[in-house]
Amino acid sequence: MMTDKTPRVLVVDDEADLRELLVITLGRMKLDATAADSLGAARRLLDSDRFDLCLTDMNLGDGTGLDLLRHAAQTAPEMPVAVITAYGNMDVATEAMKLGAYDFIAKPVALDRLRQLIEDGLGISRAEKTGDGGEEEDTLVGQGPAMQRLKQQIRKLARSQAPIYISGESGSGKERVARLIHALGPRREKPFVAVNCGAIPSELMESEFFGHRKGSFTGAVEDRKGLFREADGGTLFLDEVADLPLHMQVKLLRAIQEKTVRPVGESKEFAVNLRILCATHRDLGEEMSAGRFRQDLYYRLNVIEAHVPPLRERHEDIPVLVEHILERLGEAWETRPPAVSERAMSALAGYRFPGNVRELENTLERALTLCDGEMIEPEHLHLPSDDGPQPAAGNGGGRHPQLPLEDYLQEIEKQEILRALDTTHWNRTAAAKKLGMTFRSLRYRLKKLELDQDGAPDSE
Missing domain, CATH: 1.10.8.60 (Helicase, Ruva Protein; domain 3)
Known part of the structure; x- marks a missing residue:
């Protein structure tokens, strides 16, 4: 039974069969579906009514899904829009996400993928209504023009499920931006998993990313889920993604496209639903031109770029x-x-x-x-x-x-x-006083600087 609080979904498709499939699926999910068979009909509905979500085909007979996205941006900017596209139409799908679509799905439509797409969109809609995230946004310190532009972009990117490439120099705060995009989006209650791609040995990368079965190789003493499955439902942040070797870039591209992973030593694949954010201090475009980064992976990850300005x-x-x-x-x-x-x-x-x-x-x-x-x-x-x-x-x-x-x-x-410790004959209380800090602060500094109890560096 539909009520006033039942989420309303607008379905736009000029193919009657697919339109009917979408309406039936939405009905089984206890959602209120309204169908439109053309761009003109969809525009009229958006002008006169309010919807919590819109699913649109790319080819609408009298226009395209891109035209509908532009219209929705003016009339219903808070409404999440997902695009249904044909195989081989990735360039158009990418353009749709740049215009504000939160995700896309390829024909033929798999029902489990369709249901996930709808749930993601409704999650964005709920997040928009609750207005959560103001406290998290305060973690990005700065009120200058450059930071104001970045914060405005982050708020927009948080609604999307598009892969984001975060560029910027070392130390500029790229991971903080990634965490904020996650915290302001519909996946905020799910895991945020960050990994430095340059810190993983090449021979262990596949196991780290996709997991392994116990006994699948020397040292595999227990089953491991891997980073993709640990981040399932949430966000996976790939820092220093330019450091990935070419053989791993191929495997990463497949996992992103297929939304499945196969652990090392495992015979079956596991479905994953996560958002990919990546960053590097290098110029990823230059890395691609030099042949060190695959072109297909570059365009898959760099759907939208967020640049973090240097200090x-x-x-x-x-x-x-x-x-x-x-x-x-x-x-x-x-x-x-x-x-x-x-x-x-x-x-x-x-x-x-x-x-x-x-x-x-x-x-x-x-x-x-x-x-x-x-x-x-x-x-x-x-x-x-x-x-x-x-x-x-x-x-x-x-x-x-x-x-x-x-x-x-x-x-x-x-x-x-x-010097302060030598002067005080390694009396830490006296040394802390001489340095103008508490004993606790000095102890913290000694630990960070890897000084042992005798004042000598720890042996390696």
Whole structure:
């Protein structure tokens, strides 16, 4: 029995048989279906009525599904739209997703896939009505023009089920953007699984992604589900996707297209329903042109691109980022962080931050460790100058030309802490007081810097 709260679905298709199949399927799902046999009829219904979801064919006789998407964007921007397309029409399907379609399904229509498509769309519709996600959105700090544009794009992308390519430099916050897209979308209650593709040995990639059966190879002492099945129903974030070897790119493409995976040593396939987000600090287009990244996988993953701006392009956000990071560090260290002087803030605002937000976090964490008063000054930041980095006090030289910036700055921090410990004969309470931090904070720093109980680096 239909009620006023029963979700309403608009079905648009000029083929009577498929239109009837869709209406019957929706009825069995206890949904209120209304059918239109042309673009004109669908437009009139959208102009006069309200729907929670729209399923449209691409070929509508008097127009296309793309025309309907453009009309829906004007008259019913909150309504999720999915497109039904013919085989071999992937370019059109991609264009549909760029125009706002949340997903597409290929003919002939498999009923289980159709049901999942409908459930995904209704999930988006419910998310739009509840308006959840404002708190999650606050995790992306910054109110400058570049961040406002990114946040607006994220809100739009969260509604879609399209694969998203998140581009940006190292340390700019690509994983944070991926998590926000997941948190604002209909899959927010399901898992978010992140993996760094460059950190997995090539010979273990297939097992890590798709799982394995116990005994399928040496070391397989138990069954493993794999990342795809762990993320089932949710989102799989592939960081540094450009690091995937070519043989794994082929397997990944098949899993995405078929929506199934076969664990190593398993004879059957398992269906998976997940959203793919990917990122890399490299130019994926250049990687494809150079033959290091498959063209078909590139176009499958890069349906829509979200670019995360580097910190040097949003210096106006540095003060609020500094406040946010220091507040978070203070909570983690159970201490009240010092304020930042005008001179120190000016130094931060004038630095280009090649390591982006991650480098800013490391800089403030180090400054918090080295500051022995109530105010962080420029000398606590150890920012490299235009003439090159300043040497650490007492080390007799400057930065090693082959040492990465973050490693160099961490070495400065380590030397300052070791100096305080040596001065106090490794009395940690006294050393913490000398460094202007709590004992808990010092213990945290020693653990992070991998210093053992005797003050020497851990053996490997």
